[in-house]
Amino acid sequence: MLSGAALAVSAAALLCLPSCEQGSSAPSAGASPFARPFPMPHGYWKKTDEFYCFASGGQQGGIYVYGMPSMKLLSEIPIFNVDPRWGWTTANPEVREMMTNPRTGEVLISGDTHHPVLSRKDAKYDGKWLFINDKRNARIARMNLATFRTEEILWMENVPGGMHGFSSGPNTELLIGNIELESYPAKEIRDYLGAEVDIDLIKGPYVSCVFGVKVAPDGTMKTAWQVWGPWQYDLARAGWGESDGWFINTAYNTERSVNTVGMFKRPEDYVFYWNIASIEKAVADGKFITTEEAPDVPVIKWSDIELYAAPCPLNPHGLDIDPTGRYALSSGKATTLVRHYDFRKVMKAIEEQNFIGEEFGVPIIDKEAISGDIDTGLGPTHIEYDNEGYCYIGFFVDSDVKKVALGDPWDKKHGHEPWSVVDTIPAHYSVGHLMVPGGDSAEPYGKYLVIMNKLTKDTFLHHGPLICENHELYDIETVPAPLIDQMSLPPESHYAQGIPVSLVTQHAKSVYDLPSTLPTPGVAYDYDNKKATVTMTCVRSFFTPDMFTVPQGWDVDVQIQNVEMSLDMTHGWALTGYDVMESIDPGEHKTLQFKATHEGVFWYYCLWFCSELHMEMRGRMIVIPEAEWTPELEWSALK
Amino acid sequence: MLSGAALAVSAAALLCLPSCEQGSSAPSAGASPFARPFPMPHGYWKKTDEFYCFASGGQQGGIYVYGMPSMKLLSEIPIFNVDPRWGWTTANPEVREMMTNPRTGEVLISGDTHHPVLSRKDAKYDGKWLFINDKRNARIARMNLATFRTEEILWMENVPGGMHGFSSGPNTELLIGNIELESYPAKEIRDYLGAEVDIDLIKGPYVSCVFGVKVAPDGTMKTAWQVWGPWQYDLARAGWGESDGWFINTAYNTERSVNTVGMFKRPEDYVFYWNIASIEKAVADGKFITTEEAPDVPVIKWSDIELYAAPCPLNPHGLDIDPTGRYALSSGKATTLVRHYDFRKVMKAIEEQNFIGEEFGVPIIDKEAISGDIDTGLGPTHIEYDNEGYCYIGFFVDSDVKKVALGDPWDKKHGHEPWSVVDTIPAHYSVGHLMVPGGDSAEPYGKYLVIMNKLTKDTFLHHGPLICENHELYDIETVPAPLIDQMSLPPESHYAQGIPVSLVTQHAKSVYDLPSTLPTPGVAYDYDNKKATVTMTCVRSFFTPDMFTVPQGWDVDVQIQNVEMSLDMTHGWALTGYDVMESIDPGEHKTLQFKATHEGVFWYYCLWFCSELHMEMRGRMIVIPEAEWTPELEWSALK
Numbered sequence A, B: 001m002l003s004g005a006a007l008a009v010s011a012a013a014l015l016c017l018p019s020c021e022q023g024s025s026a027p028s029a030g031a032s033p034f035a036r037p038f039p040m041p042h043g044y045w046k047k048t049d050e051f052y053c054f055a056s057g058g059q060q061g062g063i064y065v066y067g068m069p070s071m072k073l074l075s076e077i078p079i080f081n082v083d084p085r086w087g088w089t090t091a092n093p094e095v096r097e098m099m100t101n102p103r104t105g106e107v108l109i110s111g112d113t114h115h116p117v118l119s120r121k122d123a124k125y126d127g128k129w130l131f132i133n134d135k136r137n138a139r140i141a142r143m144n145l146a147t148f149r150t151e152e153i154l155w156m157e158n159v160p161g162g163m164h165g166f167s168s169g170p171n172t173e174l175l176i177g178n179i180e181l182e183s184y185p186a187k188e189i190r191d192y193l194g195a196e197v198d199i200d201l202i203k204g205p206y207v208s209c210v211f212g213v214k215v216a217p218d219g220t221m222k223t224a225w226q227v228w229g230p231w232q233y234d235l236a237r238a239g240w241g242e243s244d245g246w247f248i249n250t251a252y253n254t255e256r257s258v259n260t261v262g263m264f265k266r267p268e269d270y271v272f273y274w275n276i277a278s279i280e281k282a283v284a285d286g287k288f289i290t291t292e293e294a295p296d297v298p299v300i301k302w303s304d305i306e307l308y309a310a311p312c313p314l315n316p317h318g319l320d321i322d323p324t325g326r327y328a329l330s331s332g333k334a335t336t337l338v339r340h341y342d343f344r345k346v347m348k349a350i351e352e353q354n355f356i357g358e359e360f361g362v363p364i365i366d367k368e369a370i371s372g373d374i375d376t377g378l379g380p381t382h383i384e385y386d387n388e389g390y391c392y393i394g395f396f397v398d399s400d401v402k403k404v405a406l407g408d409p410w411d412k413k414h415g416h417e418p419w420s421v422v423d424t425i426p427a428h429y430s431v432g433h434l435m436v437p438g439g440d441s442a443e444p445y446g447k448y449l450v451i452m453n454k455l456t457k458d459t460f461l462h463h464g465p466l467i468c469e470n471h472e473l474y475d476i477e478t479v480p481a482p483l484i485d486q487m488s489l490p491p492e493s494h495y496a497q498g499i500p501v502s503l504v505t506q507h508a509k510s511v512y513d514l515p516s517t518l519p520t521p522g523v524a525y526d527y528d529n530k531k532a533t534v535t536m537t538c539v540r541s542f543f544t545p546d547m548f549t550v551p552q553g554w555d556v557d558v559q560i561q562n563v564e565m566s567l568d569m570t571h572g573w574a575l576t577g578y579d580v581m582e583s584i585d586p587g588e589h590k591t592l593q594f595k596a597t598h599e600g601v602f603w604y605y606c607l608w609f610c611s612e613l614h615m616e617m618r619g620r621m622i623v624i625p626e627a628e629w630t631p632e633l634e635w636s637a638l639k
């Protein structure tokens, strides 16, 4: 218990929540809306958090979840990785199946997550699902925000990997993905694209695709189409509002080179404008082929749809659409330029055929008619938006974020010169992505900016030659924006999404529903298939059964039901001498499968200090050589 | 850049470091030595951190490293798990070898780390190495604090797993480990222990052991002996000062039961006192056997050494020695009792043979002569010490920590009634381990207490049915101790060690040493062994070679040298279509091995946003069916 004095301090501290003391003037010392109180009242971080942040894990293979402004890590959602901490291992056949490559049958236990995408309705977050892509192996996963767990992994057809850009339509009815790392596809596709794309296995160039994934009302994903063409693509955004019905993406390697230097030869590259209806029409009209690998996936030729290119600064990376859906900003990452495109003008230019040429039959829109440049810093990367008419542009080389006033009609709101810099926010160091809650939707929540830095250098204490990352939290309701906190994260988080707490908690589940009939503990022996099925329950502080026997070499299938119904009453099941270790949440049922490869007595024990009897919460698997096995050794005969 | 105004605030904030404003009186609102400043100056957390905390990862399989009082995660050190974020995967043959079970040949990719142990000299931390045990598979790992990386994993001989207690002698010349989960060992051991221990494969009881591991001056570990006997053991502490030459451990299941309820039958269990010289004498006298599995490891009988038992409260767990080495406190985790043993009195009782009986030939010391009880709360777990004569006892059921004044000679220092409670510190919730920097050594640094709670419940925002853990930081220079911060961690951290920053940074390495001769990039084809060896360098923003060819089905051995010499200039190597993903730190050389199982073009790319040319930092592995392969397709012919 806190003492009375401490409680009084706590109450005072709680009255001054971060949200209630902010003004638009520069902060003065002493007035500290984001100062951490001391002593800290229990529950402070929970009470003061306003947003969830879902950040990609990069090499972690899943998602980091933290609170804002607490910057406290709440959870990690494993997806493409195994993580016994968070109950995600290949001993669970549901997980193993999701992680099995349908092309090769191999179980992959790592991935490289990049762009988290919250589900949305009318281009605003609805708090139901979270999607993310794996760059390395071209996969998409769907997580349920009721449970914070992965429910589905879709492996992209016809490509070995390299999926980078990933975006959702305004109602999450369609997801758009880009294959960045161009490939030498199956012969059907090479033949269909024809000699014009001129590809060669060894020398290159190669070809690549964008794809659409349909999301059913229950969240289930299915690849709807792929459009293949001569280029590779980096980042993607599906439009809404004024850009509804279109998606756009960047291509930094319009040179179609296979080496680093060659990819920088052209002074400008392209942003592409894709008409979704024209793709769906190609499908409806049967203008596609399918492959032996994926007989259900229409493979469409780039020249059979409505597609336009617009010049953009050298090797563009970020491409982000403003809340109205009218503007798209694209950054030339090896330049000082960010180009702003006005979708209204793009539509007019297309209508008027205001083209300066074509490449591979794709019309190139006159950039003078549709875009303008912001020249304000070196190494621009990504762009996010707030609700006040500003965008935030990250600069890798300058190590800062520029706050830029948007053009019409936002200038009526902010009163600044359109496309002028109104604040320069320091970063530590080398900005990659950045995030404003809701900053890629029609309804940014603003208030905070998270800068996701790529280098950390001296920010935290020394910790060896492999350095953590640094997410920095800034207050963007104030100019100059003050730094609130710095958060270290393992390497290397890419994009993130921030969403108000209430949008997530409205769907929240704290325990799983118990089945109407609880399983009867016991062991079934299947001599034909050499498989023992163990039906087990766990509760503080017992496994039932707490002993089972199995002939050596058999498959073991443990079906565990956690019968607890209290929040935080997770139990674990770790098996000594074997590589099996899992957690089972309150109310949850889990299956664990493994082979009883070696003989002896192996204790299974609970991984969680769930009660004072925790150490004693254990049981034995006794593996007996097959030659010594007799039915008298079955569990039911011994118990 | 921070604005001038912000810098002024920052400087003011930095002048009030946490260490300079603490008193022993209760804090008042307004005086906030641990308040977080706003705006936060860059570098604040680094400048104000005084200690490193190395916390066990539990199911994470390695170590968490965070700063104190920042409570910012700095790093994770992977050990028994794979973690591409921190450069630790089985594609690296050095890692794979460490993770291969010598008994079964299986590669295990998970573990359950429990008790981190910092190396020490004269029972004080020296900042060189960190050791930790894996409970599930009975392994010990050694990490180098110069690099924060694992250098060695030792698999315990003759046991399948279940190692819990783990401790270091005062000069880290000897590590002591306990096997908690009793086993049915190889026939040689069963025969040697004899009928007296009465074991049965199916019904139990079983037997268990403690073992000693010698640590060479270069850190290399080797099992020196195992002492087998009728009991199983939980926590262990090697003595120093007054208890030098002995180690002690707890046994909660002196009933030798194989089920939970049976383990609680006796009202009291034992703390054991082991004389190390007597064990070494047994080895010297040849009083041991060895097994076929481990011909180098002496297996000693409990009855051939000097071993004593002392009664302790029902099902003891924690067992921790005070800074002088004189007192050991043991907690009866299912009771309200913590028993304090005076080692001086124990030695006297042994000398005077003040025994109340024996069990399995082991004398039982009269508890009245050596110990007393503290009866102060329900569910005592672990104990830590400060430098002022107090200990801190965690209570699982009461969810608090009691600060207790120690007995003679500490009472001259603190002035309280010996063994009286002087503060009750709240915890959220259910205390497992706890940690005071240096709190298990002859030189506690005191100042802070970290409470490692087992349940979190409502402490942080909702995040689904699987809840994070909560490490709480308290200021123990003040009574009542105020809460400074709460830190969420993935499940489930056990013990931790805190050490002053300077003791670690004195040995620190920020980049690896480059080899005197850099390797020449190229590809060697070994047709006899069907193996391609790729010698590669990486630097911003190129892999050299950026293309190689290989016949399908061959082994690929990629030898990568990162030639960067700047802190934080790690590069990654991720291979599309395959499960290969690693990082290579500045100056580091790494080997990655895999099989080229499927044909096609597979890009490898850098996982780290290392420069503005990062996206373009990539190369191709071209896998060609063996039937189509000709030497003209070798890299050197194509380049």
Ligand SMILES: [Cu+2]
Pocket (backbone or CB within 6 Å): A540, A541, A570, A571, A572, A606, A607, A608, A609, A610, A611, A614, A617
């Ligand atoms: Cu449990």
Ligand SMILES: [Cu+2]
Pocket (backbone or CB within 6 Å): B540, B541, B570, B571, B572, B606, B607, B608, B609, B610, B611, B614, B617
């Ligand atoms: Cu790189």
